[in-house]
Amino acid sequence: MANPLTMIFGSRNDRVLRRIKKTVTKINALEEGMKALDDDALRAKTTEFKTRYEEGESLDSLLPEAFAVVREGGVRAMGMRHFDVQLIGGVVLHEGNVAEMRTGEGKTLVATLPAYLNALSGNSVHLITVNDYLASRDAAWMGKLYNFLGLEVGVVKSGQSQEEKRSAYSADIVYGTNNEFGFDYLRDNMAFSMADKMQGQLAFAIVDEVDSILIDEARTPLIISGAAEDSSELYRKINTLIPRLTRRSSEEAEDGDFVIDEKQRTVELTEDGHELVETMLIEGGLLNGDDSLYAATNLGLLHHVNAALRAHNLFQRNVEYIVQNGQVVLIDEHTGRTMPGRRLSEGLHQAIEAKENVNIQAESQTMASTTFQNYFRLYETLSGMTGTADTEAFEFRQIYGLECVVIPTNLPMKRKDMNDLVFMSKEEKLEAIVEETRTIIENNAPVLVGTASVETSEELSDYFKKANIEHKVLNAKYHEQEAEIIAQAGRPGVVTIATNMAGRGTDIVLGGNLEAELASLDDDGAKEAARAAWEERHQAVLDAGGLHIVGTERHESRRIDNQLRGRAGRQGDPGASRFFISLDDNLMRIFMGNMAGVMQKVGMERGESIESRMVSNSIERAQRKVEGRNFDIRKQLLEYDDVANDQRQIIYSQRDQLLAGEGVEEMITNIRADVIHSGIDRFIPPMSVEEQWDVSGLEQYLKTEFAQDMPVATWLDEDTNLHEETLRERIVASVQSTYDEKSSLMGEAMRQIETQVMLQVLDGLWKEHLQTMDQLRQGIHLRAYANKNPKQEYKREAFELFEALLERLKQEVVRILSHLQIKRQDEAELIERQRREEAARQKLAFQHAEASVLSEGEPSAEAQSAQSAGATQQPVVRDAPKVGRNDPCPCGSGKKYKQCHGALG
The missing domain is CATH 3.40.50.300 (P-loop containing nucleotide triphosphate hydrolases)
Incomplete structure (x- = not known):
């Protein structure tokens, strides 16, 4: 029964549409006036709007006139006039919502309205699509309208040079794919100088096929990685062992070497399986006779075995991947498209390559990573369009803060959806x-x-x-x-x-x-x-x-x-x-x-x-259960990445500060003082008496870390009133004075050297930290067996790891700068050039990796109950012999079997 309040006041969607229709009325009232303008006068409106915005007028107040200009521009430049429902869609997008518009309702044209309006602010508007073809097509198609109104259009595509991308991002309207925008964000935060950065401010984004990008694609993180050590021979050897293992015949049985959980997409060895694998590894010379697969020194071997098991049992050729030109190419399960260059993480891709007997590419090390959830939440305003968003409205609201508004169709729907x-x-x-x-x-x-x-x-x-x-x-x-x-x-x-x-x-x-x-x-x-x-x-x-x-x-x-x-x-x-x-x-x-x-x-x-409608309803209930589980996976990925995201923002902010050259000298001075004080604490414990001090150890430490011979023992002998605090200040001042002398010889060039050294150390430690975080996340679910909350444990340990990273950063930067022997004025340029050459030699892979670790956790309550829910919703079936076509249907409907569950297709 409908909610009485909804019957009186209308649904939230109805109220939003009523409010927006008033704005549409204002836009329609301006149409005749816009028609009366010649092309130059219509184009001049863009400059007028920009001036009014700079003088303090808001985009909201400019909206009716701006939309009227775009509508008239569409007629003149493309022969296409925006319908009223498309104007409604444009307002919904401008307000930072998801507009659900049916297929064929002209979503591409709708996007021109808020894109034009928001470009008036001077910030680029990003229009995000699912593939390069659509980005290029839409930019060329709608570019006629934007250019007619005096705006520039850019397209960001894979394979472009840095210069081409920088040019594209400088345009008023930028089209591109979600992957390319996400990877460019990560690339910008691996840049060696401010001049290398491309993307600019993340102000306003319109995501086409928003459900595909923000929901389907959000189950896995974006990762930029570099090649690590080559272990292809090991993959091949272990690949030959897997076909000798047998699958457990059923959940209740105790036979078999491994168990597959199809709902969770996991595969695990049984006790018998462990023993058999160990025996085979010993026979193959990969494991010592008295060794165990679970020994600390053999965790890498266990990693390879698990990857091979998953490759053979969870990944089917022509379903999850195809073999093309001697390479394993993944298939997007949501769009059916191949994803060249996209690779699975955790050695899984290499295991599939071994299975298919193609060339095995080396494993990779994570250089930078993020998730679509955390990337898109960086935009000041995010909006999206799709033909089917209402089923995911809860997730859009909870994760992205986006409300879904269903836009009415221009003409009534006539399609018949049969059972x-x-x-x-x-x-x-x-x-x-x-x-x-x-x-x-x-x-x-x-x-x-x-x-x-x-x-x-x-x-x-x-x-x-x-x-x-x-x-x-x-x-x-x-x-x-x-x-x-x-x-x-x-x-x-x-x-x-x-x-x-x-x-x-x-x-x-x-x-x-x-x-x-x-x-x-x-x-x-x-x-x-x-x-x-x-x-x-x-x-x-x-x-x-x-x-x-x-x-x-x-x-x-x-x-x-x-x-x-x-x-x-x-x-x-x-x-x-x-x-x-x-x-x-x-x-x-x-x-x-x-x-x-x-x-x-x-x-x-x-x-x-x-x-039967009953059967169709049962299937939809099962789908809801799966959707609930998939939502849990995405939510869990986000909860884990939120921890990493806080750290990521601190590191990226620090990098930007360094690249901009803001306060580098003061930062280094403060870091140096912190490092000296924490170092002195090891030899002169706070609040201790002089007899407890390790003076000779302190002198050795200062020489090793800061390249300085400091006669601390002599100072103490000469001045009996030299207290701990005064001594600390004297050591800090002495180290700083020596560094200042070296720095004065280089002048401002020293700031550039400090920047490059700190960037180099920061980037190296960050890459190591990401790898450590990956390893932590892979094993964190095991903490549940010790009655600990895996997420809380992950947060606690991630915080400790990050604190350790910051401490190591300080110590290494200070030690390197203290020992640095500067011979040339262009030392900073040499460091930067060397880093660029190293980066150029390293082949980077851009992958939308499988979020396997997070799917290994417990399934949601909804997912666990899916099968039982499906079972309880079926028709009651009586025990009976084979039913004739004219007999009553066993489902108890009272109809003949041929007219009920025996109906022919």
Whole structure:
């Protein structure tokens, strides 16, 4: 029953829309005035707005006029006028919210409104998309409008030089991918000078496909790493051992050498497995006969064994990765795209390379890392657009502080979403999909078949070939052709198989993409003929019921399913969608295993299916459980990274201060005094008597650390009134005086040397610290066995490690500067050049690493109860012999079996 207050006052979404519609009314009132301006006068509005902003007028007060200018500019530069619902979307984005807009509602055009407005402040606006193709396409497409209004547009892409990126980031509007923005942030914080920094201020960002970027991609951190030692031979040797291990047959059984938890994606050795692996390692000469795999000296060996186990049992070829040109290339589970250059961490990628017998690349050391959550929260204002955000509204609000506003469609939705069809086996399901597709294309309607993996798309393609059904395949292996294929996917009778359609960014136009066709024609007559042919095709598809979506299985996220459905029914077009499911599908097998019993008891024949809203609801409940678990994983990753983020911000702030040359001399002086005092404490304990002092030890320490012979014993003999405090001050002053003499010979050049030395030490220690933090995080979940809270333990130890880092930083910087022998005025430049050369020799990898460590913790309560919840929601099934088609249905509905759970697909 609806909330009475909501019935009276409307939902929060309704109230937000009512408020924004008043602003839209103001924008509409300005339209005629903008139309009356010539092009130069309209363009001059940009300069006028910038001046008014500098004089103190807020962007909010400029919004109605600015949006009216953009709308008129869109008409003149591109022949596109913003609808009222697009203006609403623009206001929602400007206010720092997530705008949920259905596919085909023109999200790309909506972004121009807040982007133009916020660029008036003088800060660059970042528009973030899911791939380089869309970034380039949108920048070229919308660039006509921005340029017409006097703004510059830049595109940030992978493979650009530092100079090209710096130029792109200096533009008013900057397009790029989430990975590139995130990695550039990390690169900026590895820079050797302020001139090397590219990104500038993080002021306003609009994230396209915001759910894909801030939700799906947020499960794993961004890592820049450098190659470490080569242990490829060890990977190969251990790879040969894994096939000799056997999997435990069931959860209750005690056989087998290892256990797989498919829900948690973990694999662990059993006791028998440990013994067998140790025996094999001894036989292979990798382990001493009296040694154990768990000895402290063999933890590296255990790391390799675990990586190989996971590579063989959790990662399938053509599902999680493909082998392309002799390399293991990962596949994005959410978009179906290959991710060249992206590598798994913790030696897992090398283990997969050994498994596939391709060249093994060296393991890597973390140089810098962050998460998308913490990166995007650095923006002063963050906003986003998507076709499906409402299912993740809670997470957007809790993690990013973003409210979701559902924008009404410009035209009513006409798509029919039909109930799922459930089959006993994958083979039966695929046969049914072939027949359904044949029926649809006989009526002249186009079909888009969505698959969850490359493997399924290729298998289904084989079925279509056998049935002589022409089709195109769009997946991670052929994405270069995707724009061309999608352009024609709406033609009558065309069949397209596509791996997860999320993030494709291209609308499927009924009848085919006319603009793409016209772009290839020069002759006016040919263009007119093409338009007429398109009108005919368009009408034929409309008459056939529009685009039909066929899903080959349910994804673990309802949102991904909704994205697939959303390809049909754009801008009020007709359309239909249906998912075909088998008991072999991962979601069904793991969370709804008892469904097999139901279907067997009702005596289903081969090829028959169950169609029931009750079944569809049960599947959606299972999806909610998985979504709950995935949210827990992302939240846990963030909780751990928040600890590292506090440290990261301190280090990056310190680097910026050093690069800017702010107060370096004073900083070094204070550090030196701290180091001297803590050093003296070791030999002259505070509040101690002189007999307890280790004077000779102190003299040796001062000589070793500060390169100074200081006659402390003589000072004490000559002056009986020389107290501890006075002695400390005298030592500090003496060390400082000697350093000042050396410094005076170099003048201001000494500040540059101090900066370079401190940067070099800081960067080296930070890299080591990141590696130590990685190792700490990998083993921290084991503290739970000692009845300790892993997160609290992680925070405590991370704090201690960071304090130790700062202490080492002080000591090493002071020691190096004290011993430094300066021979040339350009010493600082030499240090910087040497560091640049070392960095150039080191091949950096930019990876969106697997967050395996955090997924090893306990599953959420929701995830743990997923299977039982699925079980309790099924229809009650009576024990009975095989049911005839005219008999009452065993589910107790009162209907005949053939009209209920025995209904044919």
